[in-house]
Amino acid sequence: AQSVTQLDSHVSVSEGTPVLLRCNYSSSYSPSLFWYVQHPNKGLQLLLKYTSAATLVKGINGFEAEFKKSETSFHLTKPSAHMSDAAEYFCVVSMVGGSYIPTFGRGTSLIVHP
């Protein structure tokens, strides 16, 4: 079985300040982990993915995430928020060696203030 918990439904930051979106997962197998971003009325776009290579994963638009097995976490960070980062972010887990069917978190809405 697998599950994913996004710990914050909303995160509010000022432009130019760091972003932290938290994600914890559980998985019976080695997980593949992903972050997707969804802008209003648009489809989901892949930000980055972890598939058992380097634990620090760099993605697009300056985002990165670190896989911490001991903490079962895959938090998404960005050093400096931009207004265009305002969107919904989804953490996703699927299992290597198990069911490939992905499980989505409920999403975190990132609000960026000028």
Place this chain on the structure above:
Amino acid sequence: NAGVMQNPRHLVRRRGQEARLRCSPMKGHSHVYWYRQLPEEGLKFMVYLQKENIIDESGMPKERFSAEFPKEGPSILRIQQVVRGDSAAYFCASSQEGQGFGNEQFFGPGTRLTVL
């Protein structure tokens, strides 16, 4: 190279009517996935198809819902006798290869179904 296309973008149906949602995968992609997103929730997997085959429909309700991906043309998600609880955003995704979600899925913009 056009991305994943879905139509219509918005669909309004009355209770009891049928809804047909279409998805054209990216060029060169032969794997299609359908997801449903309810308000304030993440996406829930419904069905995974390859051309002319349903690979996994474990997330699809047993009644009223069906999906196909014919040899020619788009993938179709069909909902018969819609009810208010079917109101949601339905997303389609496609990939070049199937097994292992490590193969990136590309998402369409979604169809927002409203049942009156």
